[in-house]
Amino acid sequence: MIRSVYNIMIREWKRILTLPQLYVVLLIVPPVICFLYGFIYEKEFARDLPVAVWDEARSPLSRQFTFMLEQTESIHITRQVHSAEEIRSLMEKGEIQAGVHFPRRMDEHIKSRTPVSITLYTNSASVVTGKLIYKDAARVLITAGSGVILQKLVKTGMPEGKAMALVQPVRLTSYFLYNAQYNYMKYLVPGLIAVGLQMIILMATVIVINEELRDGTMPELIRMANGAASNIMVGKGLAYLGASWLHYILATCIVYPFFAGGQIGGSFSLFILFNLLIIACISIGMTISIIVNDVMVACDIGVFYTSPAFVFSGFTFPRWGMPWYDQFYAWIMPFAPFVDGFFKVFFMELPLRYAHKEMAILLVYTVLTFPIGLFVLQRKVNKLMLKHA
Amino acid sequence: MLSTFRNIIRVFLREIRLVTKDHSLLLTLLIAPVLYAFFYGSIYKFKVEEKVLLAVADDDKSELSRTFVQELNKMQIASVVKAGSLQEAQELMYYGDCQGYLYIPYGLQQKVLSLQQGDIVLAVNAARFLPSSELAGALTTLALTVGGGVRLKYNQMQGLNTKMAMQETQPVNVDYRPVFNSRSSYGAFLLPGLLALILQQTLLIGLAESVALDKERRQVPGLVALAGGSYSATLWGKGLFYLLLYGCYTLFFMNVNYSILEIPFRGRVPDVSFIFFLFFLTLIPLGVWLGTIIPNQLMAAQLMVFSTYPVFLIAGYAWPFEALPVYMQWLSSLIPTTPFLKVYISIVQTGGTLADNSMSVIHLLLLCMLYALLALWGIRRLEKRQQSLSL
Numbered sequence: 095m096i097r098s099v100y101n102i103m104i105r106e107w108k109r110i111l112t113l114p115q116l117y118v119v120l121l122i123v124p125p126v127i128c129f130l131y132g133f134i135y136e137k138e139f140a141r142d143l144p145v146a147v148w149d150e151a152r153s154p155l156s157r158q159f160t161f162m163l164e165q166t167e168s169i170h171i172t173r174q175v176h177s178a179e180e181i182r183s184l185m186e187k188g189e190i191q192a193g194v195h196f197p198r199r200m201d202e203h204i205k206s207r208t209p210v211s212i213t214l215y216t217n218s219a220s221v222v223t224g225k226l227i228y229k230d231a232a233r234v235l236i237t238a239g240s241g242v243i244l245q246k247l248v249k250t251g252m253p254e255g256k257a258m259a260l261v262q263p264v265r266l267t268s269y270f271l272y273n274a275q276y277n278y279m280k281y282l283v284p285g286l287i288a289v290g291l292q293m294i295i296l297m298a299t300v301i302v303i304n305e306e307l308r309d310g311t312m313p314e315l316i317r318m319a320n321g322a323a324s325n326i327m328v329g330k331g332l333a334y335l336g337a338s339w340l341h342y343i344l345a346t347c348i349v350y351p352f353f354a355g356g357q358i359g360g361s362f363s364l365f366i367l368f369n370l371l372i373i374a375c376i377s378i379g380m381t382i383s384i385i386v387n388d389v390m391v392a393c394d395i396g397v398f399y400t401s402p403a404f405v406f407s408g409f410t411f412p413r414w415g416m417p418w419y420d421q422f423y424a425w426i427m428p429f430a431p432f433v434d435g436f437f438k439v440f441f442m443e444l445p446l447r448y449a450h451k452e453m454a455i456l457l458v459y460t461v462l463t464f465p466i467g468l469f470v471l472q473r474k475v476n477k478l479m480l481k482h483a
Numbered sequence: 484m485l486s487t488f489r490n491i492i493r494v495f496l497r498e499i500r501l502v503t504k505d506h507s508l509l510l511t512l513l514i515a516p517v518l519y520a521f522f523y524g525s526i527y528k529f530k531v532e533e534k535v536l537l538a539v540a541d542d543d544k545s546e547l548s549r550t551f552v553q554e555l556n557k558m559q560i561a562s563v564v565k566a567g568s569l570q571e572a573q574e575l576m577y578y579g580d581c582q583g584y585l586y587i588p589y590g591l592q593q594k595v596l597s598l599q600q601g602d603i604v605l606a607v608n609a610a611r612f613l614p615s616s617e618l619a620g621a622l623t624t625l626a627l628t629v630g631g632g633v634r635l636k637y638n639q640m641q642g643l644n645t646k647m648a649m650q651e652t653q654p655v656n657v658d659y660r661p662v663f664n665s666r667s668s669y670g671a672f673l674l675p676g677l678l679a680l681i682l683q684q685t686l687l688i689g690l691a692e693s694v695a696l697d698k699e700r701r702q703v704p705g706l707v708a709l710a711g712g713s714y715s716a717t718l719w720g721k722g723l724f725y726l727l728l729y730g731c732y733t734l735f736f737m738n739v740n741y742s743i744l745e746i747p748f749r750g751r752v753p754d755v756s757f758i759f760f761l762f763f764l765t766l767i768p769l770g771v772w773l774g775t776i777i778p779n780q781l782m783a784a785q786l787m788v789f790s791t792y793p794v795f796l797i798a799g800y801a802w803p804f805e806a807l808p809v810y811m812q813w814l815s816s817l818i819p820t821t822p823f824l825k826v827y828i829s830i831v832q833t834g835g836t837l838a839d840n841s842m843s844v845i846h847l848l849l850l851c852m853l854y855a856l857l858a859l860w861g862i863r864r865l866e867k868r869q870q871s872l873s874l
Contacts (some may be wrong), residue, residue: 115781123789130793136808143803185662186835188825207650211658218661219832221672223803225616228667232657236627239655243634246654259600263633264551264591266626267602268619270609271583278802281612286792297785390507393781397688397788398515404792405526411669412614415532420525434579441610448577 095325101318102329103336106302110337115305119298120337127290128344132353135279142170143223146181146193149174151200159212159238163194166230168223178215185217192216192227204242272441282410283353284345284440285433288368289404291341292375292429295334299379300396302330303471304389313482316475323471327464331376338372363439363446367432367453374428374459381467384474403429431455490711494720497709501693502724507780508696512689512725516732519681524744527670527677534562535614536581538572541565545592551603551629555585560621576606582614583607585622595633613669663749663833674746675831676800676824678736679762680791683820686729686763687770688787693721694774695783701872703865714859714866722767733759750830754837758826761844765819765851768858775861800824819854822846 110116145163149156163169172190175181181193195213197203203210214231218224240261247257273280303326306312319325346360360368379396386392405411406424413421413430424430435452438444446453502508537555541548556563564581566572572584586604594601605622607615631652638648661667697703710716737755741748748755777783796802797811798820807815815821822843829835837844 114778115785118782119785123786127789127793133808134796134802134811141806182662186829186833187839188829204654207647207654209650209654209656211656213658213660215660215662217833218664218667219672219828221664221667221669222801224661224667228659232659235655235657239653239657242655256598259598260634260637262600262630263595264626264629265600265602266622267604268622269604269606270615270619271606272608272610274609276609276612276616281610290789290792293789297788301781388506390781390784391510393784394507394510397784401788401791402523405523410613411526412532412611415529416526417528437610438577438579442577442608444577
């Protein structure tokens with residue numbers, strides 16, 4: 095049996111290296127997408143986004159606030175405007191992403207106990223830039239506002255420490271763990287590459303058995319397997335698992351360390367989790383390939399099944415924010431539990447024991463699909479053997 | 484002119500027959516767009532994430548800390564999970580049972596009452612972008628509100644009446660007005676682009692598969708002959724089917740999906756119709772050209788599926804165009820999605836017009852011409868090669 099499995103694995107590697115539909119997907123696409131994702135987020139942050147200032151105050155304070163806004167990472171003051179309509183119109187044209195309004199007689203009002211409102215407009219049709227600008231602008235304006243209160247209290251003769259306690263009686267210290275700077279590159283690249291790699295394995299394995307049937311090479315394969323479907327599935331599966339290890343090396347030794355700040359070689363926990371994902375994908379892909387005889391239809395099923403994986407996994411938009419039926423659908427794909435575990439072992443660098451639940455769920459996909467594939471393939475093999483007997 | 488039109492119709496009718504006989508093309512062109520649109524769209528039905536789980540370890544156990552936690556729990560974004568200790572709160576986050584934790588140390592109320600600064604600590608799992616930033620924002624607002632409340636009380640105790648005390652409490656306020664997406668929701672931002680991307684990718688996959696299928700079956704010379712030997716009649720005859728089909732999908736999406744998913748439409752119908760028309764006119768030759776260079780139908784499907792995420796990411800929609808490296812900006816400028824999304828989002832989301840986006844419209848027109856030339860060249864090259872092989 096071991097010899098038969100080994101021979102089938104070697105035969106599959108020969109197919110991988112000679113058939114364009116396999117070597118393009120397994121050997122050319124991975125480096126292309128890995129480096130593409132890495133280069134997209136090369137700049138890591140969106141910096142110096144164009145922002146307009148509508149300064150009706152024209153005061154030392156408004157100029158100071160404008161200066162403080164300009165010093166932030168995301169904001170770059172590009173022009174002065176004279177109305178809210180102008181801000182809106184420039185946003186429509188895409189010339190600015192936000193606008194800040196300082197009201198008339200701002201300084202006077204502050205001194206005369208009349209509260210003032212500084213208005214921040216962001217083009218939230220683009221959520222990412224809108225939130226980045228809001229985060230920086232709110233920090234500046236809140237700090238500036240606190241500074242005004244502090245100055246007022248100190249002027250009344252209050253000691254600075256006591257005044258500070260009144261400005262901010264409850265001081266909130268926030269820690270942004272595992273991605274302190276909200277670095278887009280660190281966050282998105284590993285996830286995008288992981289989803290790409292599982293898609294690659296699934297798209298390759300959905301055509302591994304039906305293609306043999308279509309091309310008439312199945313009898314040769316059955317002979318090598320001594321008529322055992324398990325030898326075929328294990329032998330072929332090992333070849334694709336081997337290919338996925340090459341992908342793992344590419345991702346964790348080159349792309350993650352250089353583009354996403356990960357450690358070289360990933361970690362043992364990540365390797366285990368990745369293997370469980372790939373084994374699940376191989377089992378699912380092969381089962382589809384065994385059940386669906388038409389290669390093109392199997393490929394389409396693969397496309398339809400695997401392409402929503404990233405969106406449904408909860409990587410960007412959390413699963414608990416989705417309707418129940420979408421949450422249910424997400425569990426049909428092994429990428430969903432993988433993402434939960436991936437956050438723990440890759441981003442949070444936690445020991446594997448924290449991902450036991452996800453690992454168990456990933457195993458379920460293999461346990462459910464492998465026997466179905468094995469049963470159907472054995473029946474097909476038996477039929478073919480009878481036919482050729 | 485009339486004969487050219489007849490040739491186009493002939494190729495158009497042949498394309499209908501080809502699509503209806505091929506399972507894969509049927510699935511890609513007739514089922515996938517509608518299914519995907521409802522499927523993907525429904526994810527963002529609620530548009531914003533709510534009730535993000537936050538563990539709270541309250542060592543103070545005072546009236547102030549309890550009020551703070553109660554107020555936090557009332558917020559739309561947060562849902563409090565009680566933890567017995569800081570360590571338990573950390574473990575909850577490690578196991579994925581919450582997205583962060585808040586620690587209220589002993590003595591908070593006592594400090595605040597004696598006019599000293601009290602500290603609370605928030606730790607969020609920033610590996611998860613959206614929930615952590617929302618939680619941190621909400622907590623900051625709450626801490627500021629509590630601070631405002633304390634100052635109000637202090638001012639009242641100083642003898643100021645309620646109105647004056649209020650005025651003294653917060654002399655500078657930030658009035659935040661998110662324009663064109665008032666809740667700054669991820670769903671409202673993503674859905675319009677997502678629907679357009681579904682149209683684009685299914686069209687490109689279907690058309691590239693169709694051309695690759697003709698190529699695989701060595702039917703390109705026959706196809707060109709059916710078009711009266713005209714390469715452009717071949718291109719536009721094949722393309723007419725996709726133009727009409729995707730025109731119908733657009734009409735459907737812009738009415739039914741926009742209405743079901745409650746996506747606001749702020750622009751003018753003629754503007755959005757024109758930009759979609761021009762977009763499809765650019766995608767059709769692009770799809771044909773890709774079909775001529777990909778060896779077969781199977782590989783067309785395999786390769787095109789991997790283009791979806793990269794195309795979306797470099798189009799300047801999810802990530803600002805200006806934040807891409809220069810060479811990526813060049814690559815991005817070569818795909819029709821980039822100028823199209825700029826114009827389409829401006830029209831749909833902000834109420835912009837074609838005139839507001841004239842440079843992007845010209846950009847799309849230029850791409851249309853470029854890909855039309857490439858498609859014609861591709862068809863000609865295939866015809867010559869297959870003719871010479873058959874000789």
